[in-house]
Amino acid sequence: xxxxxxxxxxxxxxxFFREPGIIFWAILFPILMAWGLGLAFTKQNELIRTIALVDxxxxxxxxxxxxxxxxxxxxxxxxxxxxxxxDEQLGITTxxxxxxxxxxxxxxxKRGKISMIMELVNDSVVYHxxxxxxxxxxxxxxINAAFNQKSEPTKSVNISPLTQTGTRYIDFLVPGxxxxxxxxxxxxxxxxxxxxxxxxxxxRRMVATPMKKSNFLFAQFVARLLLxxxxxxxxxxxxxxxxxxxxxxxxxxxxxxxxxGNLAFTGIAIFVSSRTANTQVGNGLINLVVMPMMVLSGIFxxxxxxxxxxxxxxxxxxxxxxxxxxxxxxxxxxxxxxxATPFFILLAVGAIAFFSGLRIxxxx
Amino acid sequence: xxxxxxxxxxxKEVKAVNGIDLFIPKGEYxxxxxxxxxxxxxxxxxxxxxxxxxxxxxxxxxxGWKDHAEDxxxxxxxSLQETRFIDKLTVLETLKLFASFYGLDKKRILEILELVNLxxxxxxxxxxxxxxxxxxxxxxxxLLNTPEILLxxxxxTGLDPxxxxxxxxxxxxxxxxxxxxxxxxxxxMDEAAYLCEKxxxxxKGQILAEGTLEQLLSxxxxxxxxxxxxxxxxxxxxxxxxxxxxxxxIDPAGNKGEIIxxxxxxxxxxxxxxxxxxxxxLTSLECRKMTLDxxxxxxxxxxxxx
Numbered sequence: 246x247x248x249x250x251x252x253x254x255x256x257x258x259x260x261f262f263r264e265p266g267i268i269f270w271a272i273l274f275p276i277l278m279a280w281g282l283g284l285a286f287t288k289q290n291e292l293i294r295t296i297a298l299v300d301x302x303x304x305x306x307x308x309x310x311x312x313x314x315x316x317x318x319x320x321x322x323x324x325x326x327x328x329x330x331x332d333e334q335l336g337i338t339t340x341x342x343x344x345x346x347x348x349x350x351x352x353x354x355k356r357g358k359i360s361m362i363m364e365l366v367n368d369s370v371v372y373h374x375x376x377x378x379x380x381x382x383x384x385x386x387x388i389n390a391a392f393n394q395k396s397e398p399t400k401s402v403n404i405s406p407l408t409q410t411g412t413r414y415i416d417f418l419v420p421g422x423x424x425x426x427x428x429x430x431x432x433x434x435x436x437x438x439x440x441x442x443x444x445x446x447x448x449r450r451m452v453a454t455p456m457k458k459s460n461f462l463f464a465q466f467v468a469r470l471l472l473x474x475x476x477x478x479x480x481x482x483x484x485x486x487x488x489x490x491x492x493x494x495x496x497x498x499x500x501x502x503x504x505x506g507n508l509a510f511t512g513i514a515i516f517v518s519s520r521t522a523n524t525q526v527g528n529g530l531i532n533l534v535v536m537p538m539m540v541l542s543g544i545f546x547x548x549x550x551x552x553x554x555x556x557x558x559x560x561x562x563x564x565x566x567x568x569x570x571x572x573x574x575x576x577x578x579x580x581x582x583x584x585a586t587p588f589f590i591l592l593a594v595g596a597i598a599f600f601s602g603l604r605i606x607x608x609x
Numbered sequence: 610x611x612x613x614x615x616x617x618x619x620x621k622e623v624k625a626v627n628g629i630d631l632f633i634p635k636g637e638y639x640x641x642x643x644x645x646x647x648x649x650x651x652x653x654x655x656x657x658x659x660x661x662x663x664x665x666x667x668x669x670x671x672x673g674w675k676d677h678a679e680d681x682x683x684x685x686x687x688s689l690q691e692t693r694f695i696d697k698l699t700v701l702e703t704l705k706l707f708a709s710f711y712g713l714d715k716k717r718i719l720e721i722l723e724l725v726n727l728x729x730x731x732x733x734x735x736x737x738x739x740x741x742x743x744x745x746x747x748x749x750x751x752l753l754n755t756p757e758i759l760l761x762x763x764x765x766t767g768l769d770p771x772x773x774x775x776x777x778x779x780x781x782x783x784x785x786x787x788x789x790x791x792x793x794x795x796x797x798m799d800e801a802a803y804l805c806e807k808x809x810x811x812x813k814g815q816i817l818a819e820g821t822l823e824q825l826l827s828x829x830x831x832x833x834x835x836x837x838x839x840x841x842x843x844x845x846x847x848x849x850x851x852x853x854x855x856x857x858x859i860d861p862a863g864n865k866g867e868i869i870x871x872x873x874x875x876x877x878x879x880x881x882x883x884x885x886x887x888x889x890x891l892t893s894l895e896c897r898k899m900t901l902d903x904x905x906x907x908x909x910x911x912x913x914x915x
Contacts, residue, residue, distance in 0.1 A: 248709045248712070249709045249710060249712075251709075252705060252706045252709035253706070253709075255702075255706075256695060256698060256702075256706055259697065259698060259702065260695055260697060260698070263697035263734075264697060445692065445693040445694075446689055446690075446691065446692045446693070447692060447693060447694060447695070449659060449689060449692075450689055450692045450750075451710070452659075453657055453658070453659060453682065453685075453687055453689075454682055454707060454710040454711065454754075455679060455682040455683055455710055455711060456710035609659045609660075
């Protein structure tokens with residue numbers, strides 16, 4: 246009995262580790278993703294923003310304040326007008342003012358090269374920008390302040406940038422990637438392997454022996470669980486070493502919620518793979534489950550920008566439950582009490598999917 | 610030992626198995642011989658418990674699948690048509706995996722490696738095995754539990770003659786040593802003739818004939834075959850009918866064909882005279898005893914491997 250299970254687990258593990266491609270996608274890829282995204286959104290680089298300056302009546306000189314402002318920029322011949330705003334603490338944004346006509350400006354705006362147009366008409370300046378674009382709004386506020394020679398906000402107000410562990414983008418991202426890794430690994434690993442074995446008639450051959458079907462599925466789950474802990478562990482280790490991420494909550498809570506996530510997605514994977522013997526149909530089915538959750542469940546960016554009715558639905562998706570709770574353990578310091586309910590919800594999702602899958606399961 | 614009574618199985622409109630009765634006593638090797646789509650695999654898979662008959666009974670050593678699945682799994686060894694095992698598992702690991710299902714130890718695995726002659730390949734990944742080696746692995750897995758009943762679905766299809774011969778030798782050795790009962794499906798008549806004392810000829814879900822090779826052939830007495838090619842064209846209804854023709858097949862082009870006759874000595878002169886009469890010449894002529902393939906042609910008008 247135990248030998249049966251250990252042999253079956255061994256089979257799954259060997260199948261995994263002997264396929265270099267799978268190792269790359271399952272283990273290295275999430276780490277690379279964390280690295281790339283973490284670097285892109287966490288490290289503060291000098292930003293350069295271009296603003297179109299439309300001055301068709303050449304009224305720039307007429308206004309003293311503008312004139313002074315631009316003269317103070319003191320561009321060399323043929324150099325663009327440049328104004329640096331900000332300081333070391335908040336990061337510096339370099340605004341480049343590019344003189345152009347209205348038509349060209351609009352084209353640049355449409356192409357996303359600029360996010361704001363400044364038009365000088367007679368004695369006044371008109372700012373054209375999309376009010377729901379936060380980048381444009383910031384540019385407007387900063388430039389307007391600079392024009393009016395008001396002191397920059399940092400000078401008069403005490404601002405403390407949030408760069409401590411737990412509040413950065415990478416702190417948001419890594420727990421999400423862990424959740425996603427579990428989903429992907431279960432869905433692709435288990436579903437695909439089952440469909441493939443059915444297609445090869447291996448499933449049929451195996452159930453023609455005294456092998457217990459429950460052992461087969463249990464071994465599948467255990468093997469995946471082990472692999473996923475390795476995967477999550479390596480991702481955490483990387484994030485810890487490179488981005489100094491710290492677990493603020495309870496270790497045991499984290500392990501339990503990861504296990505519940507594994508169970509939930511193992512169940513779903515078995516349900517998804519319960520009928521088809523065609524890997525292409527399987528592909529579609531897996532994507533049908535995986536894609537919406539990838540987009541909606543707040544892995545890369547918060548789902549709180551969706552409308553309220555949608556958030557209600559999104560929060561009930563298994564990946565959302567998993568990601569939110571891993572995150573709360575990591576960055577809010579949640580413990581066993583906080584994760585109890587989601588833990589049981591995930592278990593229930595797994596159990597329902599598993600047993601419905603088993604009812605309709607096609608072994609041969 | 611294996612008793613099949615009036616078994617039917619339909620797939621939508623197709624009657625895959627259409628009322629089959631079969632009895633195989635202990636220690637007998639039986640071949641299910643027939644072209645593709647004859648219903649051989651469906652019948653065997655019902656005996657294996659992998660498919661369920663729409664109606665009829667299947668009993669193995671007095672046990673049915675419904676109540677004795679666990680027992681039956683232990684006494685049956687089987688190989689399916691073209692099973693693919695796990696690519697990146699070695700031969701030894703694959704055997705270990707299946708041995709664990711039966712609760713067998715390492716000793717039996719080593720015996721099997723010897724038996725199916727895969728000892729040298731035991732550390733090779735399954736994906737790197739040749740077709741013959743894969744079939745021997747499948748056979749080795751079928752034999753792991755020292756089965757009393759062996760069910761093999763086309764164990765040598767697609768193999769070259771040497772590889773096929775190796776499998777035959779293993780099976781023949783088993784017959785003498787273990788008194789195993791076996792059902793094998795094949796569309797090679799030489800395989801059926803060499804390995805099995807009972808030959809069951811199937812077509813379109815039904816049994817056309819069964820018995821030993823001699824019994825089957827003697828059903829048509831000394832049936833003999835004239836196989837010929839001519840430089841012109843003849844039609845079937847032109848053939849001389851003075852002597853009894855059991856079956857004749859002429860190609861659509863009319864320039865070659867086979868005639869199965871009861872008495873070659875008296876028919877051949879008539880045939881030669883007929884060819885001469887038609888002012889044709891034979892480009893090839895062969896006369897021989899009837900084989901199973903000819904028998905199949907005699908019964909269905911088609912070749913076995915078509």
